[in-house]
Amino acid sequence: MMRPTHGFTLLEVMVSVAVLAMIGGLTWKSFDSAWDLKQRVERAEERDQTVRAALERIAREVSMTFLSEHYDHKRFRERPTLFKLKDGRGEADLTVTSFAHERLHLDAKESDQALFEYKLDNDEDGGRALFRRVKPQLDEEPGRGGEKAVLADHVLKFTVQAWDPKSREWRDEWDSNSPQRNGQVLIPPRVRIALTIKDEQGKEKTWSTQARIVLGQPLDL
Numbered sequence: 001m002m003r004p005t006h007g008f009t010l011l012e013v014m015v016s017v018a019v020l021a022m023i024g025g026l027t028w029k030s031f032d033s034a035w036d037l038k039q040r041v042e043r044a045e046e047r048d049q050t051v052r053a054a055l056e057r058i059a060r061e062v063s064m065t066f067l068s069e070h071y072d073h074k075r076f077r078e079r080p081t082l083f084k085l086k087d088g089r090g091e092a093d094l095t096v097t098s099f100a101h102e103r104l105h106l107d108a109k110e111s112d113q114a115l116f117e118y119k120l121d122n123d124e125d126g127g128r129a130l131f132r133r134v135k136p137q138l139d140e141e142p143g144r145g146g147e148k149a150v151l152a153d154h155v156l157k158f159t160v161q162a163w164d165p166k167s168r169e170w171r172d173e174w175d176s177n178s179p180q181r182n183g184q185v186l187i188p189p190r191v192r193i194a195l196t197i198k199d200e201q202g203k204e205k206t207w208s209t210q211a212r213i214v215l216g217q218p219l220d221l
Contacts, residue, residue, distance in 0.1 A: 051152055056209070058118055066081060079218075083162075084175050098115075098116055101114035119158070131148055161192045164185065164188065
């Protein structure tokens with residue numbers, strides 16, 4: 001004699017579906033949290049790498065700063081090669097002439113010398129970014145021309161200080177063409193550079209480095 005078979009009741013099916021949905025939700029939440037953590041770690045690593053690369057590039061280019069007394073005195077009212085630092089504490093504007101220029105085209109009428117400027121400015125999104133301007137031709141208008149590009153974004157502070165060996169202190173202002181520097185050191189032997197940004201927890205984080213300038217005296221060739 002065959003026994004009658006019994007299926008699941010509607011209540012049992014509903015309980016099973018609810019349990020499966022709860023397990024699926026917990027699993028999804030776990031994977032979502034892990035993915036979010038992975039994304040935040042990758043963004044932090046990318047940000048750190050960008051800041052370090054920016055500091056290394058600035059330090060390398062600044063280390064090859066030079067001044068030259070060999071220029072057309074009739075054409076230029078003052079020496080076209082310079083080391084100029086303004087507002088060094090937090091809103092630095094650093095302009096130097098350096099032998100660090102790299103020619104990107106074989107037929108470019110450029111040499112290894114160029115004018116470099118580093119300063120904070122607003123980017124396309126309205127945030128603050130560190131910009132680098134390169135001008136291969138030295139002329140009477142160092143503040144104009146050249147190509148400008150972002151070195152690092154979301155920057156809160158850009159600090160540059162020049163070491164004055166005479167007074168033995170870090171200075172936030174420096175102008176190699178200033179009359180006040182006549183008879184004094186025209187090029188600082190060391191430059192301290194720092195970038196401050198906001199990390200993933202909303203806290204300020206600062207990276208810093210130093211550049212030693214090799215050519216301490218103006219060239220007179």
